[in-house]
Amino acid sequence: MLADRLGAFDVPFTRIARVRHLSLANSHDVGPRSAEAFSRAHRLMPGGVNSPARAFGAVGGTPLFIERAEGPYLFDIDGRRFIDYIGSWGPMILGHAHxxxxxxxxxxxxxxxxxxxxxxxxxxxxxxxxxxxxxxxxxxxxxxxxxxxxxxxxxxxxxxxxxxxxxxxxxxxxxxxxxxxxxxxxxxxxxxxxxxxxxxxxxxxxxxxxxxxxxxxxxxxxxxxxxxxxxxxxxxxxxxxxxxxxxxxxxxxxxxxxxxxxxxxxxxxxxxxxxxxxxxxxxxxxxxxxxxxxxxxxxxxxxxxxxxxxxxxxxxxxxxxxxxxxxxxxxxxxxxxxxxxxxxxxxDPPYEYLENLGIRLAQGLDQAAFDAGIDYQVQAVGSMMTLFFNTDPVNEWADADQSDREAFGRYFWGLISKGVYMPCSQFEALFFGRTHTEAMIDETIDAAKSVLASFA
The missing domain is CATH 3.40.640.10 (Type I PLP-dependent aspartate aminotransferase-like (Major domain))
Structure with a gap:
């Protein structure tokens, strides 16, 4: 079983679907207030940001500007709520604003x-x-x-x-x-x-x-x-x-x-x-x-x-x-x-709970990608994970560099449109924390199924 392969050392696991190259255009679902805020920021800061990844260069389009965060959620300045899989790039293991x-x-x-x-x-x-x-x-x-x-x-x-x-x-x-x-x-x-x-x-x-x-x-x-x-x-x-x-x-x-x-x-x-x-x-x-x-x-x-x-x-x-x-x-x-x-x-250690959530999310993403017939790898260790748009397991940078960045961009924006905020690069691991629930994981899997199915 897939869960068995998420064992003591958490090696990468794979099901290779039929091989084909994806050439996809991104759908950029950003609100008008974020677009205006980014234009203003461009006049004030290099690239409009204080850290490069935030500019969405790896996925194209305009970054979402965040107003606040609570538990497992981010809220942008256009009033939209997202299930957050960035967690401030890792720190928010207890959820936002604990x-x-x-x-x-x-x-x-x-x-x-x-x-x-x-x-x-x-x-x-x-x-x-x-x-x-x-x-x-x-x-x-x-x-x-x-x-x-x-x-x-x-x-x-x-x-x-x-x-x-x-x-x-x-x-x-x-x-x-x-x-x-x-x-x-x-x-x-x-x-x-x-x-x-x-x-x-x-x-x-x-x-x-x-x-x-x-x-x-x-x-x-x-x-x-x-x-x-x-x-x-x-x-x-x-x-x-x-x-x-x-x-x-x-x-x-x-x-x-x-x-x-x-x-x-x-x-x-x-x-x-x-x-x-x-x-x-x-x-x-x-x-x-x-x-x-x-x-x-x-x-x-x-x-x-x-x-x-x-x-x-x-x-x-x-x-x-x-x-x-x-x-x-x-x-x-x-x-x-x-x-x-x-x-x-x-x-109050959350680690067993996070392990179980990780297995649930990994299995769900694995099935969604396999059903969509794309080339992929799901690699996970506990509450860190990546869905690589890649034919082969990723063990080093030369492997990762073969990933289909364009496909990831479409995946990212598709999830944004469904209220799920993944890291804005193929080469950044996602994170989740103790305020994420099984229902949220299932909602994320359903969103991924819908987005990946559209790749056909």
Missing amino acids: PEVIEAITKAAQRGTSYGAPTEAESRLAEQIIEAVPSVEKVRLVNSGTEATMSAIRVARGATGRDKIIKFSGNYHGHVDSLLVAAGSAAATLGVPDSPGVTKGAGKDTIVLRYNDVAGVKAAFAKHPGEIAAVILEPVVGNMGCVAGSPEFLQTLRDETTRDGSILIFDEVMTGFRLAFGGAQERFGVTPDMTTLGKIVGGGMPLGAYGGRADIMDQVLPAGKVFQAGTLSGNPVAVAAGSKTLEILRN
Whole structure:
């Protein structure tokens, strides 16, 4: 059965339907107020947005402007309600505007929004993180996932005295210069800048490998013995669609970094507190040396964290010599939101419920796509999932890149017209939370059936 294939490690599952290429025009169902708001925003901000994906470049058309959110729903400024499968790109595992989280934020803000001085609340959140995440013995709070990965790389280099890092094609670790590099076709390629403004020098010590390529990992360590400071990866990738690291791949990374004296960094900005309370490392039983966190750890507020073994974290100033600082790090309002969120997740874990919802949604999307006779893959890990318009299973970026983007665009806008808000790119995983119900999942499946049937 399909549900059996969503087992302990959540490998991709597939039913290949008849093969045919889809050439489809998008139907852009955007309200007049959103269209007017986007026109105004274009005059004020680059591309009209403060983060590129929001511009809907991957699906065409005009983005919906959101007025408010509640539980599993988004409400746009044209008065329409949508079942939300973005969840602010992951943080909203408890649903939008959770009453206890809002109360914690309100009380914290009433005491002042920023101090620039230590608080006991920071220590409480640090304790919660250390209690939950297997790899973390000490932790530093920052303001975003990007800050967390940038800082972790610096600390790893400072702790090892080495320069080179390994990252994987299709893994996104924030807009850090040394990590904004793309892989070539070879198994191991020195990084080439992936954005104007990122110098060749910034990427010269970044080795980019193929995700899930065990042989490539072993070859890189054989070629650069004693030179690699760290390996950083998403144990489940969310930015080329939902792609899980295989057991052999994750264990090889653990073995090779241990043997070489390198630091293994899990970027759990997406997966932390989502796939299990202790993140992907708890779920998969592979413990890295360092972990970066964001999204859920801040309860929807701007907050990130990085942590790991005490001997590594003690390299950070003022305990050590590696510099990292931030005026708003440990912001009391963000800390309050994150701490309350983790408290709720610990005391009333939603993970079994989310697993069951995930199986229900995956089976439904699988059947809908199969019945429509399209080429597809449904790949899921817990409450992360992607319907790829792709003939073959997706294990790395080269596979994901073969997906039919035009078909995804039609799928996206078709669901928008039926009140379902999926991520606005083929290469972004969807998320859902504890306020989603079986009835909402079934409504989503029915909407997908209708949209996909129209592809014939």
